[in-house]
Amino acid sequence: MTFPITPRNIVAALVVAGLLLLPLYSQLTGNIFILTLFTRIVIFALAASSLNLIMGYGGMMSFGHAAYLGIGGYAVGILAFEGIGSGFIQWPVALAVSALFALVIGALSLRTRGVYFIMITLAFAQMAYYIVSGMSRYGGDDGLTIYKRSNFGGLINLSNRVQFYYLCLGCLFGGLYLIWRIINSRFGLVVQGVRSNEQRMQAIGFHANRYRLVCFVIAGTICGLSGALLANNTDFVSPAVMYWTRSGDLMVMVILGGMGSLFGPVIGAIVYLVLEELLSQFTEYWAMIMGPLLLLIVLFARGGIMGLLGRLRLG
Amino acid sequence: MVDSLADPLLRVEKLVRRFGGITATDNLSLDVMSGELHAIIGPNGAGKTTLISQLTGQLAPNSGTIHFAGRDVTRQPAYRRSRLGLARSFQITSLLPDFSAIDNVAIAAQAHDGHSFRFWGNARKxxxxxxxxxxxxTRVGLEARADVPVSELSxxxxxxxxxxxxxxxxxQLLLLDEPMAGLGVTESARMVALLKELRREVTIVLVEHDMEAVFALADRITVLVYGRVIACDVPDAIRNNEEVKRAYLGDQHVVVAHV
Known part of the structure; x- marks a missing residue:
């Protein structure tokens, strides 16, 4: 594989380097807050990347993607609550339940297209939201505190800030590598072909929905992993993580960074969450600034930030 | 090439398709023999594209049957018919606009080369x-344009x-829906030359308005009017068919003049 020196790749490389060196900076300056913030950013970057797989490459505008954050998180939280603290059980369960949920939701939603697809994925995610809100044994509306983070034996200590950060970063890079392999594989080309012209793909012999569904399940499973990470990060999981506004946040990150660009959602997550952090220090109405900003991106930079960078020329 | 003793490669029987009050395909029967180039002509609105769409499975008929290579494919979805060997081109160009020319073709080859639930290896390699x-x-003369995105092709x-x-x-069967639509004179001539070569290898159903091309290429011609077959015969017989002349009215001169 070759990476030509383009503005996009330079920015991506700088961001990767920055993310790798961040704990060092945090240690040297004693700025613990920045490590906490970026742990969260990295987790959301993984979730947004998984959404990008179906939204950007598959053309499926899922408005219920945060459901998997909650499902992954609750799998960890509920198992911990019931006394099963091993991550070797919690995490596979989180992934499996997310995959199963995606399979059912996908099989039903993918009968529809366009706005109907957006609405039906939203409806299912809201349904999941109300179901967990009603689980009084696990805190209902108030959420569930996780007293002990997932236990991976002597392998890794999730309570250590730096170790946990690198675990999240490893998951992000692993996820991106997986997505990169997928989008260039036979499967990935079919999914992108279906996004581009479904009728044509059927006419040359592809059962389009089968490929869409598998793609939908892969994305849900990856997002379930983000959910497991997020629950460990906050030591807490509540229905709020799967509320529709969270799904909206994920969509915004993808669009902001650049739909259908591998690294776009990472940039999107960084810009969105850093801006949120900075702006909310000045005003609680930070969304008033974020809104118009997003509007500008959608109107004038259709490929998001990565799209803008792609149009820049060096020298 | 017409062999009345052999089973037809494609047999359409009593096909009906209605859109509201309009019967776009009206009790239509049609046989296409293996190896022939069978043209379908008819005035605008005769239901040619509707017929092609039912043959490929994009559109379901209200009644009637379609047999392809001895199988009843009437209820088979488009992707399965493609796997049986039925291919189409679209009247209004329908390609993958985000893909390069070669990717458009390679993915079609991929569809007929094992399954595509392969997630890891680079398909472009x-x-x-x-x-x-x-x-x-290369067959269609586009080898030099392989890496150009479709959106930049003429x-x-x-x-x-x-x-x-x-x-x-x-x-096994190529359904071509107006392949010359919108082509200039030289481009049309190239397309005709290309089809002349292809017809030796594959059975072709050709829907086309360009009468000159149709009469130059076809073994047999079926004439559709208002979704019905009014004639199906060799080109010479069609040219002299009174009913066809009446159906085309002014157009009949076009038919005769060009050949």
Whole structure:
């Protein structure tokens, strides 16, 4: 594989380097807050990347993607609550339940297209939201505190800030590598072909929905992993993580960074969450600034930030 | 090439398709013999594209049957008919606009080369798919444009690419819906020359308005009017058919004059 020196790749490389060196900076300056913030950013970057797989490459505008954050998180939280603290059980369960949920939701939603697809994925995610809100044994509306983070034996200590950060970063890079392999594989080309012209793909012999569904399940499973990470990060999981506004946040990150660009959602997550952090220090109405900003991106930079960078020329 | 003793490759019987009050396909029966080039002509609105769409499975008939290579495919979805060897080109160019020319063709070859639930290997590095795509591009004269995105190809090139995509699926039967639509004189001539070559290898159903091309190419011609077959015969007989002349009214002169 070759990476030509383009503005996009330079920015991506700088961001990767920055993310790798961040704990060092945090240690040297004693700025613990920045490590906490970026742990969260990295987790959301993984979730947004998984959404990008179906939204950007598959053309499926899922408005219920945060459901998997909650499902992954609750799998960890509920198992911990019931006394099963091993991550070797919690995490596979989180992934499996997310995959199963995606399979059912996908099989039903993918009968529809366009706005109907957006609405039906939203409806299912809201349904999941109300179901967990009603689980009084696990805190209902108030959420569930996780007293002990997932236990991976002597392998890794999730309570250590730096170790946990690198675990999240490893998951992000692993996820991106997986997505990169997928989008260039036979499967990935079919999914992108279906996004581009479904009728044509059927006419040359592809059962389009089968490929869409598998793609939908892969994305849900990856997002379930983000959910497991997020629950460990906050030591807490509540229905709020799967509320529709969270799904909206994920969509915004993808669009902001650049739909259908591998690294776009990472940039999107960084810009969105850093801006949120900075702006909310000045005003609680930070969304008033974020809104118009997003509007500008959608109107004038259709490929998001990565799209803008792609149009820049060096020298 | 017409062999009345052999079973037809494609047999359409009593096909009916209505849109509201309009019967676009009206009790239509049609046989296409293996090896022939069968043209379908008719005035605008005769239901030609509706027929093609039912043959490929994009549109379901209200009644009637379609047999392809001895199988009843009436209820089979489009992707399965493609796997049986039925390929189409679209009247209005329908390609993958975000893909390069060669990717458009390679993915068609991929559809007919094992399954595509392969998630890891780089599909653009599968030599046999790229070779198959390149040879289909060469057939239609687009080999030099392989890496150009579809959106940057000219209209004529896109029409040729449509054909390359269909060829890459290794079809037994090629359904071409107005392949000359919108082509200039030289481009049309190239397309006719190309079809003359292809007809030796594959059975073709050709829907076309360009009468000169139709009469130059077809073994048999079926004439549709208001969704019904009013004539089906060899070109010479069609040219002298009174009912066809009446149906075309002014157009009859076009039919006669050009041939």
């Amino acid at each position: 599968e030599i046999h798919l790229r070779d198959a795509a390149r040879s289909a591009l 209209h004529g090139e896109q029409r040729e690419l449509e054909l390359a995509v269909a060829l890459a699926t290794k079809p």
